[in-house]
Amino acid sequence: MELRILGAHNMESRDTRFEAHLVDGILALDAGGLTRSLSFEEQHKIRAIVLTHRHFDHIRDLMPFGLTMRDSGVTVDVYGIEDTLDFVTDKLMDGSLYPPFLEFPSREKPIYALHEVEPLEEFQVLDYKVKAVPVPHAVPAVGYMVSTNDVSVFYTGDAGKGVSEAWQHAEPDILLTEVTFGNDGEQTAIESGHLTPAYLEEALFEFKRQKGYLPRVxxxxxxxxxxxxxxxEVKHIAKKLGIEIMMAEADMRLSLP
Ligand SMILES: [Zn+2]
Ligand SMILES: [Zn+2]
Known part of the structure; x- marks a missing residue:
């Protein structure tokens, strides 16, 4: 599996991109900084997108990506929980911002087909086994276990203190997660449902306790x-835990396992 990090931040600038990741060039994990990270040729290879939640920094590029795919004749499958898909349908794709991609260019062959997923029920996307696992955040959110025969990745998406509740449903080789604020920003992290390095440490400690190993983080x-x-702070906790924690960088490519 090739995992390509496309965006690694929650604010955008010349130097930072919203979160999105790409598995083997064909499956996108969220659609934040998707289009600005890829050539048109690369965008045309994407066949499916899993969405963790409705926040704009995770769904925004569904709009420009829809334009990219306009004349492709391809319908891209988009997966998410009910809350996410309701917002995508009603707010983003009602036709007021751009063409209504759920029925455009035709109802039979639209740009996007939405598929509602049930938490904890495994489903197939392309060649991957995928499972949505609820995570604590400011709005309803799930992470995704994405597995092949060789390797499994758990992408938490945005998740806050208490994310370790998800561990009972996920046994990944790779944990792709978030650390939004520093330990100083604890209060904001609690209010907005994000992790600080201290909360990540807590979560990893709990992972090890439950499973007896730590994934690559x-x-x-x-x-x-x-x-x-x-x-x-992440460097510090990695040292304490005796592991390496890699900070995501836009355009980073990892060959897994
Ligand atoms: Zn969010
Ligand atoms: Zn976010």
Missing amino acids: IAGHMNPPYEQEVRA
Whole structure:
């Protein structure tokens, strides 16, 4: 499996992109900084997208990507929980911002086909086994276990303190997660349902306790004003746990396992 990090921040600028990741060039995990990270040729290869939740930094590029795919004749499958798909349908794709991609260019062959997923029920997407696992966040949200015969990744999406509740349903080789704020931003992290390095440490400690091993950890979704602090604090907890925690970088490519 090739995992390509496309965006690793929760604010955008010339130097930072909203979160999105790409598995083997064909399956997108969220659609934040999707189009601005890829050539048109690369975009045309995407066949499916799983959405963790409705927040704009995770769904925004469904709109420009829809335009990219306009004349492709391809329908891209989009998966998400009911809450996410309701917002995508009603707010983003009702036809008021761009063409109504759920029935355009035709009802028979639209740009997007939405598929509602049930938490904890495994389903097939392309060649991957996928399972949505609820995670704590400011709005209803799930992470996704994405598995092949060789490797499994658990992408938590945005998740806050208490994310370790998800561990009972996920046994990944790779944990792709978030550390949005520094330990100083604890209060904001609690209110907005995000992790700090201290909460990540707690969650990893609990992972090890439950399962007896730690996965390879990649952390992103950094809030730029906190980035330096987050990096320093994550380094510190990695040392304490005796593991390497990789900070996600836009355009990073990882060959897994
Ligand atoms: Zn969010
Ligand atoms: Zn986010």
